[in-house]
Amino acid sequence: MSSLDKLAIRGIRSFDDKSISVIEFFNPVTVIVGHNGSGKTTIIECLKYATTGDQPPNTKGGAFIHDPKMANEKEVKAQVKLRFNTTDGRKMLAVRNMSVTTKKSAGVTFKTLENLLAPADSKEKGGKRNVISTKKIHTGHYQSLRF
Numbered sequence: 001m002s003s004l005d006k007l008a009i010r011g012i013r014s015f016d017d018k019s020i021s022v023i024e025f026f027n028p029v030t031v032i033v034g035h036n037g038s039g040k041t042t043i044i045e046c047l048k049y050a051t052t053g054d055q056p057p058n059t060k061g062g063a064f065i066h067d068p069k070m071a072n073e074k075e076v077k078a079q080v081k082l083r084f085n086t087t088d089g090r091k092m093l094a095v096r097n098m099s100v101t102t103k104k105s106a107g108v109t110f111k112t113l114e115n116l117l118a119p120a121d122s123k124e125k126g127g128k129r130n131v132i133s134t135k136k137i138h139t140g141h142y143q144s145l146r147f
């Protein structure tokens, strides 16, 4: 059976872009507990975003990203990184990046940046990963991952 290992969130909704929040998943169950507005739903939305690339409804234009006004920045870079185990026991990493920039002249600009799916332990010389795909994955164990 495939399983979730760790989820790292930076710059999504109330998770600011100055630090990385890591959520570790346990077997057989992980319970997410917190006050209203503390980010429970955001964690689930980040899991969905990591695995499908889909952002929550009504978040077109960067509303899923931490508000630059709250961060007191012109640009906020967001990243969701999911480490998971495949059905055949391999550790994989799915990473998605996006950004919002604010300019007086152009308003808010939302961009999707690099996405990747790679073996989690695949650091090559020079720190580059052995990337399987930065686009769509249709087959095998990654069937539900759309890149």
Ligand SMILES: Nc1ncnc2c1ncn2[C@@H]1O[C@H](COP(=O)(O)OP(=O)(O)OP(=O)(O)O)[C@@H](O)[C@H]1O
Binding pocket: 012, 013, 014, 015, 034, 035, 036, 037, 038, 039, 040, 041, 042, 043, 062, 063, 064, 065, 066, 067, 070
């Ligand atoms: N773009 C954004 N930038 C900064 N903060 C945001 C942004 N969008 C939403 N938020 C904040 O993120 C929080 C939403 O968190 P979320 O809905 O994940 O919490 P929750 O723990 O599921 O809450 P509840 O228990 O009420 O369902 C709210 O505090 C909201 O003000």
